[in-house]
Amino acid sequence: MRFLSETTANGVSERPFTLGDVPGVLWTPAGATGGRPLLLMGHGGGWHKRAPGLVRRAERFAAEHGFAVAAIDAPGHGERPKSPQDERFVVEIGELLASGEPISPQVARHTAALARRAVPEWRAVLDALQELDGIGPEGPVGFWGLSLASVIGIPLAAAEPRIGAAVFGLAGHESLVGAASRVAVPVAFLLQWDDELVPREAGLALFDTFVSGEKTLHANPGGHLEVPAHEEEGAERFILRHLLGAAG
Amino acid sequence: MRFLSETTANGVSERPFTLGDVPGVLWTPAGATGGRPLLLMGHGGGWHKRAPGLVRRAERFAAEHGFAVAAIDAPGHGERPKSPQDERFVVEIGELLASGEPISPQVARHTAALARRAVPEWRAVLDALQELDGIGPEGPVGFWGLSLASVIGIPLAAAEPRIGAAVFGLAGHESLVGAASRVAVPVAFLLQWDDELVPREAGLALFDTFVSGEKTLHANPGGHLEVPAHEEEGAERFILRHLLGAAG
Numbered sequence: 001m002r003f004l005s006e007t008t009a010n011g012v013s014e015r016p017f018t019l020g021d022v023p024g025v026l027w028t029p030a031g032a033t034g035g036r037p038l039l040l041m042g043h044g045g046g047w048h049k050r051a052p053g054l055v056r057r058a059e060r061f062a063a064e065h066g067f068a069v070a071a072i073d074a075p076g077h078g079e080r081p082k083s084p085q086d087e088r089f090v091v092e093i094g095e096l097l098a099s100g101e102p103i104s105p106q107v108a109r110h111t112a113a114l115a116r117r118a119v120p121e122w123r124a125v126l127d128a129l130q131e132l133d134g135i136g137p138e139g140p141v142g143f144w145g146l147s148l149a150s151v152i153g154i155p156l157a158a159a160e161p162r163i164g165a166a167v168f169g170l171a172g173h174e175s176l177v178g179a180a181s182r183v184a185v186p187v188a189f190l191l192q193w194d195d196e197l198v199p200r201e202a203g204l205a206l207f208d209t210f211v212s213g214e215k216t217l218h219a220n221p222g223g224h225l226e227v228p229a230h231e232e233e234g235a236e237r238f239i240l241r242h243l244l245g246a247a248g
Numbered sequence: 249m250r251f252l253s254e255t256t257a258n259g260v261s262e263r264p265f266t267l268g269d270v271p272g273v274l275w276t277p278a279g280a281t282g283g284r285p286l287l288l289m290g291h292g293g294g295w296h297k298r299a300p301g302l303v304r305r306a307e308r309f310a311a312e313h314g315f316a317v318a319a320i321d322a323p324g325h326g327e328r329p330k331s332p333q334d335e336r337f338v339v340e341i342g343e344l345l346a347s348g349e350p351i352s353p354q355v356a357r358h359t360a361a362l363a364r365r366a367v368p369e370w371r372a373v374l375d376a377l378q379e380l381d382g383i384g385p386e387g388p389v390g391f392w393g394l395s396l397a398s399v400i401g402i403p404l405a406a407a408e409p410r411i412g413a414a415v416f417g418l419a420g421h422e423s424l425v426g427a428a429s430r431v432a433v434p435v436a437f438l439l440q441w442d443d444e445l446v447p448r449e450a451g452l453a454l455f456d457t458f459v460s461g462e463k464t465l466h467a468n469p470g471g472h473l474e475v476p477a478h479e480e481e482g483a484e485r486f487i488l489r490h491l492l493g494a495a496g
Contacts (some may be wrong), residue, residue: 033369112261193456193465204452213469214469214476215469216467216468216476216479217465217466218464218465218466219455219464219465219466220462220463220464221461221462221463228464230464230485231464237478237479241478
């Protein structure tokens with residue numbers, strides 16, 4: 001893991017890094033040493049590791065709760081080159097949207113392919129992060145990611161025993177059911193009741209599939225990009241409760 | 249409205265009352281004068297106005313948030329006499345449970361009959377409460393009630409324009425759909441994913457029916473009586489946000 005720079009503001013250190021060809025950002029309390037809880041954050045499709053909501057949440061977790069937070073660009077996103085398949089996908093989706101046809105089969109197929117690449121990338125990043133002074137191997141680890149980041153995060157949580165709690169949502173294709181049936185840690189699942197990309201029944205079925213003893217479904221009216229702020233705050237409390245044992 | 253006694257503890261005044269033949273309890277900050285927000289709380293089937301969870305929540309709303317909180321016994325519950333129909337219902341439900349048969353049609357029919365009596369009772373209680381110094385007619389009014397209290401509260405909220413936000417849940421029979429389609433205020437709806445009394449699809453369909461611009465469905469694994477504590481806390485934040493404009 002190679003750090004490229006460090007910026008400190010409001011008590012939070014922000015360090016862009018690369019691990020192999022994967023670019024990421026690490027946020028920690030400034031001057032952090034020893035161990036601490038770690039939150040891995042994924043971004044939605046078409047976004048990147050510095051998506052505005054993600055950065056605000058990362059800074060808040062580091063400043064207010066003492067977390068380390070890491071984000072990486074998904075394959076074909078942010079600073080990473082687009083493959084010929086990525087380019088074709090963008091064209092294909094544009095054409096489908098223009099003609100008013102449903103895009104979810106194409107989105108599910110393409111994002112599942114991205115996830116097969118992204119899961120081992122996340123696991124390698126997690127290995128490297130846990131070797132750092134200021135994080136270490138002992139603290140609890142959580143994952144937060146909606147939409148594309150759930151398509152990646154659900155198989156990641158199924159494969160990776162270090163992840164102890166997760167925020168997922170805005171996803172629901174049947175191609176995720178196999179992985180979801182191997183996720184047994186606490187899950188908060190955010191569903192948009194009028195999601196134009198994820199059929200409601202598919203989201204409900206995916207929530208039903210997690211074998212977690214503690215899971216919670218929070219659904220609100222509105223489209224894919226309209227998750228209300230109070231649910232973001234609720235998901236923050238969920239992560240704090242499960243990783244720190246903090247009161248809700 | 250006739251007050252029977254007053255007990256003050258931890259800064260909260262508790263006053264049992266009667267209005268006609270309806271017994272209730274009013275909790276307010278001790279010595280409250282002027283106006284304040286009012287929360288009406290219903291109890292579940294077989295319970296009463298002093299159900300333990302209800303009392304704890306009422307005391308917290310009064311002590312920590314300055315609310316007035318009122319609860320009344322539903323018809324046939326608590327201090328109120330059981331009608332011959334109430335007695336028959338108890339026997340019938342016992343027999344059905346003993347034989348392992350589904351009880352929800354009987355529960356829906358009986359509780360709908362209770363609701364037809366309870367809605368005008370709640371409206372009369374609300375009239376009387378708003379005439380009191382310490383509550384007044386200007387403050388926001390919320391309703392909180394699950395299960396039987398939703399069967400009563402949903403038609404109450406449909407009929408009563410003074411109710412500005414509501415916590416409902418653990419209910420879902422189609423007999424509620426008509427009233428729910430006239431509820432346009434913010435609703436938090438709590439659903440238990442494995443509710444043995446309310447079919448999951450019926451709960452989801454009822455949530456879908458509210459015409460509220462802001463509504464939020466929170467679903468968790470477990471049975472009818474197993475709503476997790478973090479959802480109670482989330483519902484408290486929901487009431488505070490919508491009645492006081494407080495931050496989530």
